[in-house]
Amino acid sequence: MAEGSYHHGNLRAALLTRAEAVLAESGVAALSLRGLARDLGVSHAAPTRHFRDRQAVLDALVTGGFTDLNRRLEEAVDGEGTVEARLAELGRVYVAFATERAALLGLMFTAKHEEDASPELDRIAHRSLDLAAGLVAEAQRAGAVRPGDPVRLAQVAFSTVHGLAALAVGGLLDDTPVDEATDLALEVLLAGLRAG
Incomplete structure (x- = not known):
């Protein structure tokens, strides 16, 4: 070119x-x-x-990755439907990003945990958890999710969908389609989060 x-x-x-x-x-x-x-x-x-230099390219990839992930998650949080439907969509969006852009996500998490990570990177890297915790808190107010620290509950939810995505990327779901595994994981996760 x-x-x-x-x-x-x-x-x-x-x-x-x-x-x-x-x-x-x-x-x-x-x-x-x-x-x-x-x-x-x-x-x-x-x-x-x-x-x-090369590091500037890596930094731009990381910043762009978190910006795109956060935009997708914000769309799920602000979307139509019940709070439970939006929680499920949040999980689906994360799994889609994590499987479509697995190498980038790995770079993003590595950069996020670097000792010299900038305050700006720290802010955008934590935005996804903030979005999830905000939606969990909304679900608690609606009586759809059990009491508890919304941040801790969001962390557990993220660990579930992140683990599923890692299995998918690693080819460890055998013949189970990712969408099917995601739907089942979210069904179990939401059942565990329900109030009462």
Whole structure:
């Protein structure tokens, strides 16, 4: 692809799209600005107009990943239906993201736990838990979810759907379709969360 075909920020977006593909195909160690430039058919210097180094690309992937995940979760929280239906949709959205973008999610969690993680990263990384806890609290007010710390209940819910996604990504669900396993896991999880 010719360098001149990128304009109005398209090269930055193309670099990030290709970087996520390299991450999924070959892992973080295979990612380099030079390799991205080669893959996109631009000069070796072209990526440095958008990213100072490889770490800047990784940081942008992480920030973009959390932003996209949070946007999807917000849509589920603010969606139509009962609070239980929205809780189930929240779980489905998370499993879909975690299975579609597994390598990116792994990078996101690694970056989130780095000692030098920025306050901004910490804020956006915790947004998904805040959204889930807010919906759990709403469900408690509606009498649909048992009493308890909404954050702790949301953490347990996340561990359930995250574990399911990890099994799916690892090919450990045997012949069970991911959607079917997700629906069953959410049915059991919501039954456990119900009040009374």
